Amino acid sequence: MRFVTAFCAPGFMMTMGVSITLFTGSRKRIGWSDARILQHFAIRGFLLALINFWMTMSFVAPSGKPLLLTTVLFALGIDMILGAIVLLAETRLTSYLYQRIENSSLPQHDKDRHQYRLRLASVLFYLIAAVILAVVITAVTPVYDGATPPKESDFSFWYLLWVLPYTDMMGDGARIGSVYPPLAWLSVVLWGIFVGKVMTEFKLGFNDNIKFHTVLSVVLLAIFFPLRALGGFGNINPGLAHQPGELPWVAFFNLIKYPPDVAYLTWNLGANHLFLVLFLLATSTEAAANAPGPWSLRGLVSRVVPLDAWETIKSPNNPVMSYGVSSFFFYIGHFQVFFFAAWWMKIFGIEPFAPGLEYWVAWVAGMWLMFLGCRWYGQFKASQPADSIFRFF
Structure with missing residues (x-):
């Protein structure tokens, strides 16, 4: 059960990042200002955080004092706001530089070349930022040696709130049950913005999206398997891969989610991109209508689920x-x-x-x-x- 549900949180965060990109683009096209877009994300994000506190307000420490508990809603809400701020700032800077190039005295072919490089850099920025943040979170997380368990007092309240998960809610002097600190998951949101930027900047069609998500899945999984097998950097607690009494494959996939280390992210994001490919194939009428042959992947999809079944699937009674x-x-x-x-x-x-x-x-x-x-x-x-x-x- 734990193996199956581990795919969920990275999927939430990644698709939220994609959605931030798509929503921002769609609202800009109908004339929304950056301030209005940010206001929308701020209201939505703070609402998620507020509901997190409402749903956990009954939790109290042994001392009887209220205990701040951060669930996935808290991380989603705060990271939604942070992701929107980064995206709006980047798009404003990119637009400014794009216009500077356009207004320059360079020949048109040089303008086109520099503007393409600028667009590419604006996309790669999120990829690089996501990778760096994931590596930093993995590097700064203390490894439990199995002898001396850490105490909440070893860390500042703000460090636990923003970076390091800690859930010893029954300990003496407990102040916080940090399950989903926002900065630990921000890399996944930035990864989602990267994915959304590629899809929109380069106007990927159906076939392009299939290829793009397949490549991402293959690359991430190709990184995961040797990273996990070697058990060195990228694994917050490599000892979990060799637990006595566990089946070898169970121990191999016993990854660290709190906070998500590099091994956890490469495996689960790779799987999520594979799921996206399967969902695209399974729910797109284009996949069925354009099936080139009965034994192709698209052909098999169209044979399993006929075109007229999609309307039933999309019915509100489903x-x-x-x-x-x-x-x-x-x-x-x-x-x-x-x-x-x-x-x-x-x-x-x-x-x-x-x-x-x-x-x-x-x-x-x-x-x-x-x-x-x-x-x-x-x-x-x-x-x-x-x-x-x-x-x-």
């Missing part, structure tokens, strides 16, 4: 589509639904977390309630203005 359209609403709501289900089961003497018939009945009933709620909310938010806060859910 639970998966309803969950996806209202994903943040689902995230908040599913805690309430299943906490209530667990409380109700305990009243009747049923252990809510023991796998059995009652467990699966409660799960199916809860998912059905969430489907009805998400379908309603998806229809409600679709009726709201484009900048309505309800669309954030």
